[in-house]
Amino acid sequence: MTLKTNYLPLIEKTMQDLIKACSDTVASCHAELLKLGGWICEALNDNGKLLIFGNGGSAADSQHIAAEFINRFRLERRPLPAIALTTDTSILTAISNDYDFDLIFSKQIEALAASRDIVLGISTSGDSRNVLTALDAARDKGAKTAVFTGKTGGEAAKHADLVLSAASTDTPRIQEIHIFLAHILCDIVEQDIFGAR
Numbered sequence: 396m397t398l399k400t401n402y403l404p405l406i407e408k409t410m411q412d413l414i415k416a417c418s419d420t421v422a423s424c425h426a427e428l429l430k431l432g433g434w435i436c437e438a439l440n441d442n443g444k445l446l447i448f449g450n451g452g453s454a455a456d457s458q459h460i461a462a463e464f465i466n467r468f469r470l471e472r473r474p475l476p477a478i479a480l481t482t483d484t485s486i487l488t489a490i491s492n493d494y495d496f497d498l499i500f501s502k503q504i505e506a507l508a509a510s511r512d513i514v515l516g517i518s519t520s521g522d523s524r525n526v527l528t529a530l531d532a533a534r535d536k537g538a539k540t541a542v543f544t545g546k547t548g549g550e551a552a553k554h555a556d557l558v559l560s561a562a563s564t565d566t567p568r569i570q571e572i573h574i575f576l577a578h579i580l581c582d583i584v585e586q587d588i589f590g591a592r
Contacts (some may be wrong), residue, residue, distance in 0.1 A: 416565075417522055421559050422562075428576060428583075439476070443476075443510050444450070445475075447515045448516055449526060456577065458479040458481060461479040463581045464581065468582060486499075488589050500529035503529075509536065509537075510536060513540075513542050518543070522550050534554075540556045545564060
């Protein structure tokens with residue numbers, strides 16, 4: 396089948412938008428990215444873990460990030476403890492059915508989080524109620540909290556210790572930048588814990 400028109404300009408514009416958004420994001424939040432990398436290294440060296448969650452595409456990103464930590468990113472090394480709170484359908488549906496969808500992550504945080512852990516929420520809008528509620532629950536447990544969000548940030552800054560905002564208001568670009576930031580974090584953590592000294 397032949398496409399109705401030439402989509403090369405669309406591809407080129409998308410690529411340029413992503414390059415600019417990635418560059419602007421790193422320029423605006425590199426300090427926060429390095430701080431979060433330090434927190435994660437400290438937590439993992441102290442037998443803590445990384446807990447990650449979000450909805451939709453951000454749920455998939457949570458699982459992707461957890462897999463990079465548990466399996467490996469670039470280096471051959473021991474598995475690092477990371478849990479995506481988006482994967483257990485029995486837990487998610489039980490909490491949604493018995494209580495409220497807004498509690499699907501916070502109840503897991505109450506059960507699993509400890510003060511030495513790092514809790515990372517992902518919300519393109521920064522306003523996802525179940526993400527914000529879970530960040531509050533993590534703070535109550537004494538865990539350090541961070542959130543990946545979009546340019547406007549939404550309500551996230553009121554609920555997290557650290558906010559990393561993608562420099563875009565376009566959901567696809569925000570999601571791409573979130574995984575870009577997560578890969579940088581994986582690289583930082585692997586190199587710092589396992590890299591050559």
